[in-house]
Amino acid sequence: MSARNPGVEYDSSWFDNIHVNLPAVKRRAETLGTRRTVKKQWQAAWLLRAVTCIDLTTLAGDDTPSNVSRLCFKAAHPVGKDILKAMEMENEGITVGAVCVYPNRVADCVKYLKAANRPDIPVASVATGFPTGQVPLKTRLEEIKMAVADGAKEIDIVINRHFALEGNWRGVYDEVRMMREACGEAHMKTILATGELGSMVNIYKASMACMMAGADFIKTSTGKEGVNAILPVALVMVRAIREFYQVTGYKVGFKPAGGIRSAKDACTWLSLMKEELGDEWLSPHLFRIGASALLIDIERQLFHFVYGRYAAAHEIPMS
Amino acid sequence: MHCFTGVIGAIVPWNFPLMLLTWKIAPALAMGNTVVLKPATYTRLSALLLAEVCAEAGLPPGVFNVVTGSGAMGSMLAEHPSVDKVAFTGSTGVGQTLRRLTAGSGKKLSLELGGKSPVVVFESADLDSAVEGVVDAIWFNQGQVCSAGSKLLVQEPIYEKMVNKLKERLTHFRVGNSLDKTMDMGAIVDESQRKSIEEYVEEAKKEGAEVFQIKDSVPSGCYYPPTLITNVQTVSRVVAEEIFGPVLVVLPFRTAKEALAISNNTIYGLGGSVWTENVPLALEVALGIKAGTVWINCHNLFDAAAGFGGYKQSGYGRDGGKEGLFEYVRPAWEERPRPGKVQMDLKTFGATLPQRPTFENVDNRQITINGVTMPSIDRTFKMYYGGGQKRPDAPYVRPVINPDGKVVGHVGEGNRKDVRNAVETAHAAAPGWGKRAAHNRAQIVYYMAENLEIRRDEIAGRIQLMTGRKLEECVTEVDLSIQRLFHWGAYCDKYGGGVQETTLYGATVKIHEPVGVIGMACPDSYPLLGFVSLFAPAVVRGNTMIIIPSQNYPLSALDLYQVFDTSDLPGGVVNILTGDRDHLTKYLTEHQDVQSMWYFGSAEGSKFVEFASAENVKRTWVNYGLERDWTDPEQGQGEEFLYQSVQVKNIWIPMGDIFAN
Numbered sequence: 001m002s003a004r005n006p007g008v009e010y011d012s013s014w015f016d017n018i019h020v021n022l023p024a025v026k027r028r029a030e031t032l033g034t035r036r037t038v039k040k041q042w043q044a045a046w047l048l049r050a051v052t053c054i055d056l057t058t059l060a061g062d063d064t065p066s067n068v069s070r071l072c073f074k075a076a077h078p079v080g081k082d083i084l085k086a087m088e089m090e091n092e093g094i095t096v097g098a099v100c101v102y103p104n105r106v107a108d109c110v111k112y113l114k115a116a117n118r119p120d121i122p123v124a125s126v127a128t129g130f131p132t133g134q135v136p137l138k139t140r141l142e143e144i145k146m147a148v149a150d151g152a153k154e155i156d157i158v159i160n161r162h163f164a165l166e167g168n169w170r171g172v173y174d175e176v177r178m179m180r181e182a183c184g185e186a187h188m189k190t191i192l193a194t195g196e197l198g199s200m201v202n203i204y205k206a207s208m209a210c211m212m213a214g215a216d217f218i219k220t221s222t223g224k225e226g227v228n229a230i231l232p233v234a235l236v237m238v239r240a241i242r243e244f245y246q247v248t249g250y251k252v253g254f255k256p257a258g259g260i261r262s263a264k265d266a267c268t269w270l271s272l273m274k275e276e277l278g279d280e281w282l283s284p285h286l287f288r289i290g291a292s293a294l295l296i297d298i299e300r301q302l303f304h305f306v307y308g309r310y311a312a313a314h315e316i317p318m319s
Numbered sequence: 320m321h322c323f324t325g326v327i328g329a330i331v332p333w334n335f336p337l338m339l340l341t342w343k344i345a346p347a348l349a350m351g352n353t354v355v356l357k358p359a360t361y362t363r364l365s366a367l368l369l370a371e372v373c374a375e376a377g378l379p380p381g382v383f384n385v386v387t388g389s390g391a392m393g394s395m396l397a398e399h400p401s402v403d404k405v406a407f408t409g410s411t412g413v414g415q416t417l418r419r420l421t422a423g424s425g426k427k428l429s430l431e432l433g434g435k436s437p438v439v440v441f442e443s444a445d446l447d448s449a450v451e452g453v454v455d456a457i458w459f460n461q462g463q464v465c466s467a468g469s470k471l472l473v474q475e476p477i478y479e480k481m482v483n484k485l486k487e488r489l490t491h492f493r494v495g496n497s498l499d500k501t502m503d504m505g506a507i508v509d510e511s512q513r514k515s516i517e518e519y520v521e522e523a524k525k526e527g528a529e530v531f532q533i534k535d536s537v538p539s540g541c542y543y544p545p546t547l548i549t550n551v552q553t554v555s556r557v558v559a560e561e562i563f564g565p566v567l568v569v570l571p572f573r574t575a576k577e578a579l580a581i582s583n584n585t586i587y588g589l590g591g592s593v594w595t596e597n598v599p600l601a602l603e604v605a606l607g608i609k610a611g612t613v614w615i616n617c618h619n620l621f622d623a624a625a626g627f628g629g630y631k632q633s634g635y636g637r638d639g640g641k642e643g644l645f646e647y648v649r650p651a652w653e654e655r656p657r658p659g660k661v662q663m664d665l666k667t668f669g670a671t672l673p674q675r676p677t678f679e680n681v682d683n684r685q686i687t688i689n690g691v692t693m694p695s696i697d698r699t700f701k702m703y704y705g706g707g708q709k710r711p712d713a714p715y716v717r718p719v720i721n722p723d724g725k726v727v728g729h730v731g732e733g734n735r736k737d738v739r740n741a742v743e744t745a746h747a748a749a750p751g752w753g754k755r756a757a758h759n760r761a762q763i764v765y766y767m768a769e770n771l772e773i774r775r776d777e778i779a780g781r782i783q784l785m786t787g788r789k790l791e792e793c794v795t796e797v798d799l800s801i802q803r804l805f806h807w808g809a810y811c812d813k814y815g816g817g818v819q820e821t822t823l824y825g826a827t828v829k830i831h832e833p834v835g836v837i838g839m840a841c842p843d844s845y846p847l848l849g850f851v852s853l854f855a856p857a858v859v860r861g862n863t864m865i866i867i868p869s870q871n872y873p874l875s876a877l878d879l880y881q882v883f884d885t886s887d888l889p890g891g892v893v894n895i896l897t898g899d900r901d902h903l904t905k906y907l908t909e910h911q912d913v914q915s916m917w918y919f920g921s922a923e924g925s926k927f928v929e930f931a932s933a934e935n936v937k938r939t940w941v942n943y944g945l946e947r948d949w950t951d952p953e954q955g956q957g958e959e960f961l962y963q964s965v966q967v968k969n970i971w972i973p974m975g976d977i978f979a980n
Contacts, residue, residue: 017442017443025445227978
């Protein structure tokens with residue numbers, strides 16, 4: 001396990017001479033789904049790995065203890081015992097990577113994960129005026145502290161898009177630095193909201209600003225933008241992670257969120273990480289997928305792997 | 320108006336056995352020809368399977384035929400008298416052999432040959448994407464691609480970074496079974512090819528090159544690892560020669576101008592790519608690279624709508640697009656020339672002896688001044704090149720003798736050195752002439768027409784003096800020449816190219832570039848009109864040229880140089896050398912910096928021109944000794960004149976920056 005990214009001094013020269021060619025990025029992104037596929041037992045293994053990387057998420061206006069409880073129990077038992085047993089994985093303690101909720105539901109998660117006998121599953125809270133961030137800095141920072149106090153071990157913040165679109169990278173950096181401080185021991189994922197940044201160059205620069213400011217993870221989107229986690233955007237972000245690692249030696253994680261629904265997608269995302277960053281980025285401490293429905297599709301695929309038949313969705317415990 | 324050519328002998332290589340054969344047969348059949356195809360010795364089965372599918376689809380018997388055999392059989396096919404055109408894709412060496420075998424036979428020939436295509440990466444490029452572009456360019460298909468980007472040029476400030484990124488990329492490059500789609504690279508076609516690649520790399524090592532390979536990534540068998548070679552320069556064999564394997568050489572450069580010089584410092588001209596986010600830079604460099612296809616921020620994209628083919632020793636003719644269809648048709652008025660077996664000694668062709676003084680047949684033209692009659696001044700015409708009148712290098716003249724046997728003037732006897740000088744001056748004038756706005760070239764040509772008309776009677780008189788034809792016929796010839804100048808003047812800015820409808824999200828732009836320096840040998844019929852018919856289309860499309868006027872009746876052309884001087888034609892654009900047509904043709908055709916040779920003389924000369932052109936794979940246009948009616952618009956100013964005056968470049972420009980808000 002490598003050292004946590006402490007961040008570095010702001011250096012404006014990192015934002016000079018950045019060029020990204022979208023057509024070429026798209027061309028490369030398209031190859032990942034076809035040129036790096038896995039089948040059979042390897043696919044099953046990859047899917048199980050993907051399960052452990054999921055931040056099982058609910059971010060709705062009508063979240064209450066009832067559905068949050070269901071989510072937490074599912075997080076603790078994401079794949080049916082019979083399937084795990086058939087794959088000889090029933091004793092591995094397979095859980096998702098984290099559960100992800102709004103600040104007001106953090107305490108509930110802590111309670112229900114304990115009840116499900118898996119208090120070790122981290123609770124991640126969105127914060128800082130999620131999803132838009134269009135609220136005063138003071139309350140944004142206060143949200144973080146309150147969520148951490150309630151038991152959140154991870155905080156997903158949103159960056160200031162106004163600063164980003166203005167090209168005020170110093171402004172983005174300074175705010176994220178403050179947010180990192182407010183997180184304390186909690187790990188910080190920085191949501192770039194790439195669908196609102198307008199260009200690939202801005203995505204690259206936003207990635208850099210966040211990593212310089214001490215992000216543990218950089219995250220594509222809130223899931224609420226028009227365009228969320230797509231491969232071309234991801235390619236630009238992971239190339240930034242690679243550059244940051246080569247320059248500073250610090251490894252920053254990557255989290256795509258929003259729009260990832262199929263098991264095949266999960267494998268493609270794992271291929272991206274393996275190709276661009278290497279095997280270390282294929283585990284929960286450096287890779288998470290923000291998703292909800294994805295888990296059910298993965299389970300259906302695993303069911304098929306074990307039984308040779310397709311299960312109906314209603315035959316799988318819902319989350 | 321065009322019609323089909325006849326029987327196409329198609330010879331295709333092993334690197335894309337199915338795709339490349341469809342590039343030949345599709346346009347051939349679409350234009351109404353029949354095909355006999357010889358697939359490469361290594362890869363025969365896909366052609367045979369396709370033939371079965373064609374039969375199943377209902378293609379009538381005999382329309383598409385496949386005959387398998389060795390290289391020697393390919394030669395037999397090319398030489399067969401019933402084959403009307405040879406279409407070849409393969410190595411430059413074999414292409415040259417085919418040119419020599421078919422020389423003088425009247426067959427059309429298209430050659431798509433080798434390459435050493437540059438990949439030019441500027442500091443304003445998306446480097447990570449350029450790395451993936453290099454993967455597409457040189458490691459796709461194990462580098463066994465004619466347009467492989469095998470010569471990477473990286474701008475100095477980002478050189479280290481780019482090389483390091485490439486090396487890192489190779490650490491997760493997958494080499495293995497060709498049928499496993501998760502592999503990046505498969506096996507080399509054959510052990511002999513693998514050995515050839517290995518020899519190149521081993522030799523480079525001996526010369527002190529740095530060779531980077533991840534050998535462990537390669538399974539045992541007929542595989543060769545992706546290879547990156549640095550610490551080499553323009554003098555290295557691995558930089559100059561086509562390796563046809565997964566071997567990339569890397570060279571640094573400082574400025575865009577230098578990048579162009581290094582890119583074009585090769586006998587080849589098939590493809591190239593430019594990597595930068597700077598639009599004006601990208602377009603200027605794309606235009607400057609002398610190759611048939613230039614890709615911007617991508618490499619090795621192909622589409623049936625965009626013709627693919629070479630400049631320089633990468634060949635001539637295009638596969639794809641409307642430009643590719645020209646290879647499979649003839650002008651409707653033209654019969655397939657059948658000169659038969661032209662017997663001649665290629666070694667002694669063009670040998671000439673200077674003429675002795677002609678004191679017995681001197682023209683006794685006289686003039687009367689103030690009632691006194693006296694001989695008029697003898698006229699010895701000089702040659703004309705570099706915008707000035709020049710004496711021939713060797714101090715000999717040639718008499719111009721009319722049908723009555725009288726001498727009507729003298730012209731210089733050109734030799735190899737005059738050819739050398741003229742070619743140099745034509746090259747010096749070429750960039751400026753090509754860069755001029757088309758409209759400006761039109762103005763000059765219209766000006767020539769004006770100035771020719773002013774001297775209409777005088778010039779008609781000279782034609783009559785030389786040829787003995789009726790004066791009114793000669794006047795008609797002058798009038799047709801003026802008309803022709805107007806016709807071609809109007810084409811200065813109406814044949815620039817077009818937009819190709821490929822599957823690219825972006826623009827695929829076809830540009831009609833000048834061919835370069837063209838050597839021309841004019842026919843004896845129509846001494847003025849023949850000359851104008853050849854020089855005018857070439858000059859309006861931005862070429863420069865060395866023209867040998869009619870050997871027997873050169874004076875009309877020499878009248879024209881006064882017209883050129885008074886029409887603002889820059890020096891060096893049109894250069895006129897007089898003397899023995901075949902002697903001058905020989906040296907023009909053998910000159911490796913002449914890009915095309917047009918010859919309207921004898922069947923023997925046509926054979927020589929085609930044979931000798933093989934040396935630097937220059938384009939040729941010969942008449943096989945057959946006459947054409949220069950007064951007829953189809954024959955004297957048809958589209959084929961434009962086709963011969965341009966070479967086609969396709970530039971691929973992907974677009975896109977918007978992905979969400």
